[in-house]
C-alpha cells in the first residue's frame with residue numbers, strides 16, 4: 412500500500428529538558444530510530460540523566476510527539492558530519508521513529524507522518540532532498556539507524572513527494588538567512 416497523503420496524525424507535546432536554547436539553524440532533517448517503544452522513548456527524553464532528545468518522535472500509529480521546539484537545539488546526533496560540516500545537532504532537526512528498523516520495517520503510518528512533518532517545513536525553510544539524511548550516514552561506523560532498506564524506502568517516498576530538489580552544497584549549509592524565522596510556526 413502506498414502511503415496516503417493528506418492524513419493528519421495526532422500530535423502531542425512533552426518538552427524535554429535535554430536541549431540548548433541556542434537558535435537552531437534548521438537547514439535540514441536527520442532521521443533516527445529510537446530502538447524502543449514510543450512511551451519508553453518519551454520517558455527517556457524526559458529524564459535529564461539521559462542527556463538525549465529528538466525534536467520529534469513518531470509512534471507506530473503515526474502520532475507525533477514534539478520533544479524540543481524546532482527553534483532550539485536537541486541532543487540527537489552526537490559526533491557527526493554532514494556535507495563536510497561537523498555537529499549536526501546545530502543545523503539538522505532530529506526526527507525519530509519509535510522502534511528498531513533492523514527488527515521491523517517502518518509502518519505506513521510512520522512514513523506518512525514523516526512526510527507530513529517534512530511538508531510543514533519543506534517550503535518555509537527552503538529544504539530540498541539533499542538536506543535529509545539518516546544517523547547511519549552522518550556517524551558512519553558508530554550508528555546503525557536507519558536500516559539501509561528502510562532509509563531507501565523512506566527516501567524514495569520523500570523524492571516522490573517533494574522532488575529531487577536543487578542539491579545541497581557545503582556552502583549552502585553554512586548559514587541560512589534568519590529573516591524568516593518568524594515564518595515558523597505558520598499562522599493558523
Ligand SMILES: [Zn+2]
Nearest residue numbers: 443444546556
Ligand atoms: Zn540515531
